[in-house]
Amino acid sequence: MTEPMNRALLPAGLHDVLPREAAFEATIVERLMAEFASNGFERVKPPLIEFEASLLSGPGAAMATQTFRLMDPVSQRMLAIRPDMTLQVARIATTRLANEPRPLRLSYGGQVLRVKGSQLRPERQFGQVGVELIGTLQPTADAEVVLLAYRALKAAGVTNISVDLNVPTLVSSVCRGLDLPEDETFRLRQALDRKDAAEVAAVGGKAADLLTGMMGASGPADRAIELLAALDLPETAEADRRRLNEVVRLIRTAAPELMLTVDPVEHRGFEYQTGISFTLFSRGVRGELGRGGRYRAGGKAPAGDNGSSLSGEPATGFTLYLDTVLRAVPDPAPIPKVFLPIGTDPTEGERLRAEGWVTVRALDALDDPAAEARRLRCTHVFAGGQILSAV
Template identity: 30%
Template structure:
């Protein structure tokens, strides 16, 4: 095997694309700062029992594990930074009231999440801790939409759901206890035949439950889905509260395009506690941004806190945008003449890209296009256009 080959689903990022990803990172972190979010930077690896606390089995399967040579304990390479940020809020900062935190760093997946997915992501996100009201969810949604807008994404579409709707139906029927994940999977894939056949494997399941599950599988579309759900689903208090939360969010963001799929739980049945959302846009094969409410995850760190937030992969975001623009640069000769050095310092201080050509070396650049050159004209260094 050639020693330059990379493992499957890992890739190098070349100059122009790497520069754009870095500019996206700076732009979005500056945006989050204007909203009052404070930047934190958790470690790339930590003990596995801390890294996976309260996250469920899905994250465990995505986490690469290794043995710490100092302690002998099992560590994990983070596959998601959100649990780490929850730990920082609950254990290190330990503040009263609302705390806004943002972050950006590499995460590694043991396996790609899809056929077109990479295993290494550059995850950026923002979380609000300490406020259980829908106001925090609205702020997080607004910030997520502004993030993709700042990046140049056109016609973003927001997909909403609330796991409390499904959970209320499952909790109302004792026959479904212990089968929550399986039921959630059937609903997410809209497997109508399997749902209809549940009485053959669960003879104690109530007929009203089967009807509710079948109705759920058809409850997707625009915001009118909420009104339809109120008519066809059982009037369980937790279910109605979930629909109320969804309706509040839709009314709070009237300028945005929404879709609602009450059956699509994804992998967040045991993790999310309130409204969940995804942002889709033309040019990306799956969700560009994912987020939602996950109250109580930090309970494992000794302090249960309301929490809501979102994250996205900057590498995936950049890959779906138009090709990165090549920056314009100035070519300059090599030399240590005081006048030349002074001009170079002045140009770079003004934000210009100036590339000095090393003696005897060919001049080729992938990230820059050289459209000007620095020449000595009658004893004065001047910038002129290259014909």
Template identity: 35%
Template sequence: MRDLLPEEARRRRALAKRVLDHFVLYGYQPVALPAFEFAEVLERGLGTFDATDVLRFIEPESGEVAALRPDMTPQIARLVATRLADAPRPIRLCYEGTVLRRRQGRARRHRQIPQAGVELYGVGTLGGDLEILRLAASAVREAGLDRFVVDLGHAMIARALLDAVPAGLAAELSEVLELKDASRLAAVLASPRAADVPRRIVAAIAALPDLAGGGEADPDGSLVFDRAAGLLSGTPAEAPLAELRALWDAARASPELGPALRIDLGELRGLAYYTGAIFHVFAEGPGEAIAAGGRYDMLLSRFGLPMPAVGFALYLDAVAWARDAAGAADEPAPRVLVAVGSERAEPLAAALRGLGVPAVAHPPDQDPEGYALSWRFSHLVRERDGAIVLEAPPGCEVPGAAAVPATLDDAAIAQAIVLKTRATPPGEK
């Protein structure tokens, strides 16, 4: 958990708004959800999280155990099942908010994760998966990132293989595969506990971490899919592999998706949650996914309303990190510091605010240049030689300072200032 200083908070808020507005443009309607719910309700949908990941407390009024949300998708599933059960389908919803999880490991620090995402309910076909994949790619681009990859997999490939293994062994194999520990995986599969597992299943599980590719070396994915088809032929994983291949082919045909696609059949994070296609989006910088999602057709049935569902979330801090690594431009809206005579400063600032420009009145004899620079005002308004002058704080670059006769009324001066601030880039170093 961390504080955000004004500039960081502004950038976070601007990024969240930009992404949420993009979702709305695609027909997804925003919903708002409580930061905590009764644990029994919330945990009904938490297939991906260990019980120790969830922060609980006793709700004072009811005495019930409540939990801070570690994921927003189960909350929206509960909302749909209880409040929107009779709504026409498909249902398209979007959200923005913060989840809180306990980090694993010795320190077990709390982790606060701001995110924005979408949920598509009532579309159980490849078309729904494709809509979500395309929207994820376009949202990442809208956030200012042009270079990223989308790792695409299918949760049921690994699950179908692990279902053919005794439960205790399957749990260990799932953990090892999630960690991508190849040497430990080989040791477990060679142990006496795996002696009765069909050799074809053993060979397929052993190969999962290596069934990844795409990109320039294998643009159509044929190397990975052909090898996987040979390994999975005659196993329960054959059908989900065919589903994934169909989605892959359709996604590759999309200009916004094709160049970014990669295959990863060994990705098991969230295995208990998803029932079909899964994907993670990566970009330079964070060293972790900037977005993730997939299909979870069984989730709503936990709340009494069976319905197919697919969605994804963007992790806003990771996206911001990737933007910084990519040198993505950030153009904040103008902010004007009005440092003119005391009788006129506030009316002029009010006139600017009335036109939608953030403005603050400041005494002209209290170092307005330093104040504007410290608090990142893009423009400074001064009074010189009978004119109202719009200029940049020292060290900032706003070409062509504008001068307006001081005899004009505040509304006219404000109009002139607004035209100038919107015609030049904000004064950033």
């Protein structure tokens, strides 16, 4: 549709969502939230803006360049518009809900704003919905959130869902176990991020063979687990491997039909994750549906490894990106609309709406209600106590 007036101009990356799409988006959000709720995840709703100092502290610091800031004339302090809701939910869990029994299951859904869109996601405002499961280190918790994400997406109508499991701490566990110097580990990390097998072999030193083996294990979960089991990992990596095995087993048992892959060397985008992490895809749909994984809720500093010295509560969870989810869901069926001419008994309208019809009231007396129904894009017209097709 054209934009006849300049007033229609919006800043880049911001959009008006128009009739059918806006209702559809709301329906999908409510379907996801309903699935979270019926699995015991209770909704919280943090505010859109907070003090910059609290929103961008700790792990939030990584979002600083992505965050809109503004002055609060009331407190005379800087505020920030949330670029992400997960930090807010972790804050709520570890402060206001600090005395609630653990594990604590929370869910959230809302809008976030970012200063700049990314290449993959040019939108600067988008919806996030997700859950956090806080206060437990159990692999059953890792499996529960993966399975919940899968089932909620399925309930929302997404098909061909796949989950890629990662252990972003595994490479550093291996390098630590082999006493690799830090600079060598760093160069290895970069080579792995590029999936550059030749470079991994060249700079890997005594870790080269193992990491090449780990790279090769990447793929379907059962095969990956088998290949990883055959590797002679150092003792420091044993906990990561055991947990991965257990989480894969739990997911495969509960949802054998789910396409599950494992990439044991991936860590990009999981810099703040402290254990099993995952990315959700729908085959053929551009971009990620969402991602999640282990972290520390309320920890003061970004976590660099999975040692027990980490501050904060053990937690896991996921966030779904609504724009991608909407691309992965089939278009909604058109809703039949029935036009009610002037004089229609109001109780008839009530009855029709209770039956699931959308009703549109006439505001004028009309000679040809069917023509007016068509003009207003109604599919039906109510006449003589009956619903007639208007098309």
